[in-house]
Amino acid sequence: xxxxxxxxxxxxxxxxxxxxxxxxxxxxxxxxxxxxxxxxxxxxxxxxxxxxxxxxxxxxxxxxxxxxxxxxxxxxxxxxxxxxxxxxxxxxxxxxx
Amino acid sequence: xxxxxxxxxxxxxxxxxxxxxxxxxxxxxxxxxxxxxxxxxxxxxxxxxxxxxxxxxxxxxxxxxxxxxxxxxxxxxxxxxxxxxxxxxxxxxxxxxxxxxxxxxxxxxxxxxxxxxxxxxxxxxxxxxxxxxxxxxxxxxxxxxxxxxxxxxxxxxxxxxxxxxxxxxxxxxxxxxxxxxxxxxxxxxxxxxxxxxxxxxxxxxxxxxxxxxxxxxxxxxxxxxx
Amino acid sequence: xxxxxxxxxxxxxxxxxxxxxxxxxxxxxxxxxxxxxxxxxxxxxxxxxxxxxxxxxxxxxxxxxxxxxxxxxxxxxxxxxxxxxxxxxxxxxxxxxxxxxxxxxxxxxxxxxxxxxxxxxxxxxxxxxxxxxxxxxxxxxxxxxxxxxxxxxxxxxxxxxxxxxxxxxxxxxxxxxxxxxxxxxxxxxxxxxxxxxxxxxxxxxxxxxxxxxxxxxxxxxxxxxxxxxxxxxxxxxxxxxxxxxxxxxxxxxxxxxxxxxxxxxxxxxxxxxxxxxxxxxxxxxxxxxxxxxxxxxxxxxxxxxxxxxxxxxxxxxxxxxxxxxxxxxxxxxxxxxxxxxxxxxxxxxxxxxxxxxxxxxxxxxxxxxxxxxxxxxx
Ligand SMILES: Nc1ncnc2c1ncn2[C@@H]1O[C@H](COP(=O)(O)OP(=O)(O)O)[C@@H](O)[C@H]1O
Ligand SMILES: [Mg+2]
Numbered sequence: 001x002x003x004x005x006x007x008x009x010x011x012x013x014x015x016x017x018x019x020x021x022x023x024x025x026x027x028x029x030x031x032x033x034x035x036x037x038x039x040x041x042x043x044x045x046x047x048x049x050x051x052x053x054x055x056x057x058x059x060x061x062x063x064x065x066x067x068x069x070x071x072x073x074x075x076x077x078x079x080x081x082x083x084x085x086x087x088x089x090x091x092x093x094x095x096x097x
Numbered sequence: 098x099x100x101x102x103x104x105x106x107x108x109x110x111x112x113x114x115x116x117x118x119x120x121x122x123x124x125x126x127x128x129x130x131x132x133x134x135x136x137x138x139x140x141x142x143x144x145x146x147x148x149x150x151x152x153x154x155x156x157x158x159x160x161x162x163x164x165x166x167x168x169x170x171x172x173x174x175x176x177x178x179x180x181x182x183x184x185x186x187x188x189x190x191x192x193x194x195x196x197x198x199x200x201x202x203x204x205x206x207x208x209x210x211x212x213x214x215x216x217x218x219x220x221x222x223x224x225x226x227x228x229x230x231x232x233x234x235x236x237x238x239x240x241x242x243x244x245x246x247x248x249x250x251x252x253x254x255x256x257x258x259x260x261x262x263x264x265x266x267x268x269x270x271x272x273x274x275x276x277x278x279x280x281x282x283x284x285x286x287x288x289x290x291x292x293x294x295x296x297x298x299x300x301x302x303x304x305x306x307x308x309x310x311x312x313x314x315x316x317x318x319x320x321x322x323x
Numbered sequence: 324x325x326x327x328x329x330x331x332x333x334x335x336x337x338x339x340x341x342x343x344x345x346x347x348x349x350x351x352x353x354x355x356x357x358x359x360x361x362x363x364x365x366x367x368x369x370x371x372x373x374x375x376x377x378x379x380x381x382x383x384x385x386x387x388x389x390x391x392x393x394x395x396x397x398x399x400x401x402x403x404x405x406x407x408x409x410x411x412x413x414x415x416x417x418x419x420x421x422x423x424x425x426x427x428x429x430x431x432x433x434x435x436x437x438x439x440x441x442x443x444x445x446x447x448x449x450x451x452x453x454x455x456x457x458x459x460x461x462x463x464x465x466x467x468x469x470x471x472x473x474x475x476x477x478x479x480x481x482x483x484x485x486x487x488x489x490x491x492x493x494x495x496x497x498x499x500x501x502x503x504x505x506x507x508x509x510x511x512x513x514x515x516x517x518x519x520x521x522x523x524x525x526x527x528x529x530x531x532x533x534x535x536x537x538x539x540x541x542x543x544x545x546x547x548x549x550x551x552x553x554x555x556x557x558x559x560x561x562x563x564x565x566x567x568x569x570x571x572x573x574x575x576x577x578x579x580x581x582x583x584x585x586x587x588x589x590x591x592x593x594x595x596x597x598x599x600x601x602x603x604x605x606x607x608x609x610x611x612x613x614x615x616x617x618x619x620x621x622x623x624x625x626x627x628x629x630x631x632x633x634x635x636x637x638x639x640x641x642x643x644x645x646x647x648x649x650x651x652x653x654x655x656x657x658x659x660x661x662x663x664x665x666x667x668x669x670x671x672x673x674x675x676x677x678x679x680x681x682x683x684x685x686x687x688x689x690x691x692x693x694x695x696x697x698x699x700x701x
Contacts, residue, residue, distance in 0.1 A: 036379050038488065040380050053654075
């Protein structure tokens with residue numbers, strides 16, 4: 001077979017897969033809307049304000065509720081907001097569990 | 098018919114090491130004839146061939162292909178004239194390494210947009226004509242000297258050129274293969290093609306198929322062979 | 324002059340043949356390239372999906388949260404504030420929220436304790452999030468023992484585990500009754516963590532918040548729109564940083580491609596000379612170079628994007644686990660709802676394929692304009 005045919009075929013297969021990904025996303029979204037709706041209902045019922053992504057500190061667990069002077073206030077999940085933060089080691093007892 | 102009028106080619110013009118490789122050559126080369134440019138190394142044979150073959154432009158003078166002036170054509174047209182009119186056989190064969198003999202033969206026709214199947218058919222027919230069809234899928238670097246040259250000849254013929262230009266075609270061939278090459282030149286002639294060869298190999302310029310031998314020296318024509 | 328499409332295909336044939344010649348090198352290039360696209364696309368898909376999910380789920384968040392501030396810190400809010408806020412026009416409901424953090428020395432994790440408006444179980448019972456169930460290896464009917472503020476043990480029975488589909492918001496939750504909460508932290512009855520309001524007319528939220536602050540200057544109202552915006556910027560910023568970092572990798576890669584294309588080896592130069600000598604035009608050589616760049620980058624691009632999609636939406640996002648875990652012991656395990664849009668894919672395309680292809684063609688220009696007669700001398 002011609003190499004260009006192989007090339008176009010591989011591009012076509014990949015493109016079809018990409019379209020498949022889009023289709024999957026659209027389809028899955030319809031299905032998962034229900035689950036998301038349930039989660040939203042839970043949020044409403046428990047009056048939650050934040051995502052449970054980072055549980056290590058107050059200002060990372062509830063970035064929207066943190067004090068004004070907490071680190072990371074303007075960009076709560078930034079790598080380090082205060083320059084000193086990058087100089088301080090991990091508090092003892094937290095790491096290396 | 099190819100006509101050269103007062104052709105001069107100066108390399109590195111205007112610089113201290115400027116060099117006049119072709120110095121005032123006027124010639125009329127007959128169509129459908131085999132012409133050999135003969136002369137010592139450095140006499141300007143290769144340079145003259147490249148001028149005739151539209152590979153380079155002369156510093157001065159004009160070249161006429163039939164009744165068409167080609168010296169003043171823009172590059173694009175020049176390339177087009179070149180690939181439709183000329184087939185080149187180089188001293189080093191200059192096959193592209195890493196791809197098959199067949200692909201090498203097809204290479205000059207790729208940009209012309211010919212349909213692949215018909216191009217492949219023509220290329221294989223040419224390889225068959227020169228007895229190297231069994232080697233069609235061998236990589237260029239695996240071909241023997243004779244096979245490589247035949248492949249290079251097939252490549253020169255793929256666009257069915259009217260004029261075939263060969264620069265020192267026998268330099269890397271033994272006597273037997275050189276004789277075979279001249280037989281092939283005889284076939285070109287029988288097919289009404291114009292052949293121009295630069296060579297200082299007596300096997301070439303002494304061959305009976307040659308119609309005319311032009312002797313060059315220091316960029317000038319020493320003997321026009323007529 | 325021939326067929327345009329055939330010309331492209333013929334030249335692609337040759338381009339691929341010549342790519343195959345340096346199989347190892349080009350394959351390595353392709354892999355590195357695909358990896359780069361994969362990383363970029365993973366970050367983009369992940370943060371976009373997370374952001375979208377956050378903005379959907381957090382639609383249920385309270386419209387206004389009122390915090391009391393004291394000496395620059397978040398303070399408990401007295402119950403009498405409830406009555407004062409209730410009197411503001413436009414407020415349809417107020418409720419004191421009780422919630423706090425508990426560091427569990429046993430697992431080394433932080434939990435969020437929370438009292439709901441209506442708790443469906445009794446005293447001594449709790450509902451926990453999946454994350455806690457996982458780290459403490461407990462399920463309904465099991466007992467969790469914690470230490471109260473005064474050192475006395477609190478024995479709590481797990482009654483329910485919140486659905487794993489909601490882990491993104493509930494992984495570390497312990498939902499318990501108000502009595503248990505107050506006893507746990509020794510919090511006097513007249514105090515709450517903060518106050519949440521509902522507003523009659525959604526358009527009046529900002530006005531109401533302004534009135535709250537005027538009436539109670541030591542409070543800070545936090546609006547739902549601010550919550551949503553915070554999450555928007557968090558992910559924008561986070562993914563922005565990662566994209567910037569990765570972009571320098573992309574840049575390095577493109578410089579490498581440029582260097583590779585401009586530093587053509589003698590062999591490649593000779594090859595271009597041969598092509599020119601046998602009748603290829605400069606534009607044909609450039610077309611070949613274009614396809615060389617396009618073949619590598621299109622393949623790597625599509626492969627990288629597809630792998631990233633699978634990685635982000637089908638597997639437990641291995642790559643981001645360390646980032647998500649951070650220092651925490653308890654971290655959510657969640658499956659994102661797939662979300663990609665053509666805009667993201669186009670951005671990735673312009674970030675990777677276009678510069679790479681340009682970087683392979685432009686430097687080839689000089690090699691492509693090589694004189695065709697160069698091969699006749701050597
Ligand atoms: N590109 C070039 N730049 C400078 N000098 C050149 C170039 N090409 C050929 N020459 C010189 O021109 C002269 C003629 O060379 P050439 O035509 O190759 O002779 P022949 O083929 O008869 O051996 C030689 O002195 C050679 O060194
Ligand atoms: Mg020579």
